[in-house]
Structures are given as structure tokens and as C-alpha cells.
Amino acid sequence: MKRALLFCLAMAFLSLSGTSLADLPRNMPVPGGVKVIDLPDEGNGRPELRYRDRDVLVIPREGGYRALLGVPLSTSPGEQSYRLRRDGGGWETRHFQVEPKEYAESRITIADERMVTPDEEALERIGRERPRIRRALATHSDQDDVPIRFQLPVKNRQTSAFGLQRYINDQRRNPHSGVDIAGATGTPIHAPAPGKVIETGHFYFNGKTVFLDHGQGLISMFAHMDEISVETGDTLETDDLVGKVGMTGRVTGPHLHWSVSLGNTMVNPRYFLEDESPLDVE
Ligand SMILES: [Zn+2]
Incomplete structure (x- = not known):
């Protein structure tokens, strides 16, 4: 009710000011x-x-x-x-x-060698986790209404851009498939749009992670969390608490990694934001 009222006020303001x-x-x-x-x-x-x-x-x-x-x-x-x-x-x-698009390079050093070259035990764990991650990202729930306007899950500046070609300890890795947003451990993470929680877990590389299904193959993934506040099956509205920023998994410090997957393809979350300026800093 309150949200609907705010929305009406916002729309009234927008139509008055003539901006769309x-x-x-x-x-x-x-x-x-x-x-x-x-x-x-x-x-x-x-x-x-x-x-x-x-x-x-x-x-x-x-x-x-x-x-x-x-x-x-x-x-x-x-x-x-x-x-x-x-x-x-x-x-x-x-x-x-x-059309062509150039992405920059980034070089980082990770001191924990097990996070760069996982040992046999870690590889087994990664192998067990991979199907869960793949299944979550491949979800396609058929529904007419899919939110395509997102809010930043943490209202801070970006610390690492989408698409960066990464080198970890001088080894070429997959490009950065999400955005990293600054935040101290414990900073709340809010749902960028309505969705249903389809998977949560503590994964080797991604740390504590939540997958939020917005519908028809549009999925948000939040990684490296300190605390997960939701359970599989929960339905969230925009701004509902997902969990807290942390540094679990392969990280150099606390931040939120947010990925947006569309049709099982990682795309730049900024294209779904009204105000993409916080993601201009790279
Ligand atoms: Zn990241």
C-alpha cells in the first residue's frame, strides 16, 4: 500500500516535471x-x-x-x-x-594459492557445486510479468566493472561476469527487483551466494556474502533484505559481487538501472 502510494507520487512528480x-x-x-x-x-x-x-x-x-x-x-x-x-x-x-566493445584488463594478486590453483579436495568440491550453479542460472520460469527496472542492491560505487579481462597472479581467467560494489562487511544487500529465491549456498569461489529469479530467465546472483537472510522459495519485493556484504570465497576484501543473467548469459547489470552513474567508476 505504502509502496503503491509512493509509486503514484513518483509518477505524478515525473509527469509534472515533464521528464520520463x-x-x-x-x-x-x-x-x-x-x-x-x-x-x-x-x-x-x-x-x-x-x-x-x-x-x-x-x-x-x-x-x-x-x-x-x-x-x-x-x-x-x-x-x-x-x-x-x-x-x-x-x-x-x-x-x-x-557492435564491438572494448573491455579493460585487471590484474590482481591472491595470496591464498588454494584459491588460485585449487587442490584435489577443493576441485572435488567445485565439481559438486558446479551443477547447482548451472541449474540455477539456467532457470526459465514462465510468467508474463518480469521486472526490467533494477535498483542497486547496495547503494555504493563500483569497485570492479563488468567485463574486465582478469589475470589472477598473472594467470588469465574468465572475464568479470558481474559488477563489484563497495561495502564493508555487514552492509545490507537489498533485492534490486522482485523475485523468487531459487538457490542459496556457500560455494568455493563465490562464497555465500543467493540466486534470485526475476522470471523468464532473468536472474540476479549475489556472491561473497557474510550472511544470507533468505531461504530457497522465498518471494522478495524490491528493497527486501537478501543478506549482508562479506568476503567469503575468492576475494581480496569485502564487497558485493552482483551478476545479472539473461537467458543463461551474464550481461552488464548497468543496462537495467535508471541511474547507472555509480557504475561509471572502474
Ligand atoms: Zn566480482
């Missing part, structure tokens, strides 16, 4: 970005799209539908294709262009 909310997520067809496709309503319901052999998130919008495709960081610039089907008819292949 940004269209989110931003259409950024780059590696690690989101390709936004608007489709007119042709009177036969929600269209189906498939990209990289996965169902695509499609939400209703004024006059039609909006589809969101997550472009993997590993994608080379150039033509990509997806398939479209209306009213259960035949599949049509369509194309779009992925």
Missing part, C-alpha cells in the same frame, strides 16, 4: 549487453523467440511486445540470428548486428 523514465534495459547490442527487440501486437498473443537455443524473455509493452536477448561476452562483433514464431506457426529467422 529511461527505457530499460538499454538497447546495447554489444558483447555482454542486451539486444532489445520491439514487436508490434498482431493480435495473436505473446510471440515466441529463440536465441542460442534458448527461450527469450518477452514482456508486454504499449502496442505490442518487447524481447530481450542476452549477448554473451564471448560473442564476436557481427551478425547474430534469432528465431521468431507467432501463434504457434512456423519459425522465421531474423538477424541483428553485434
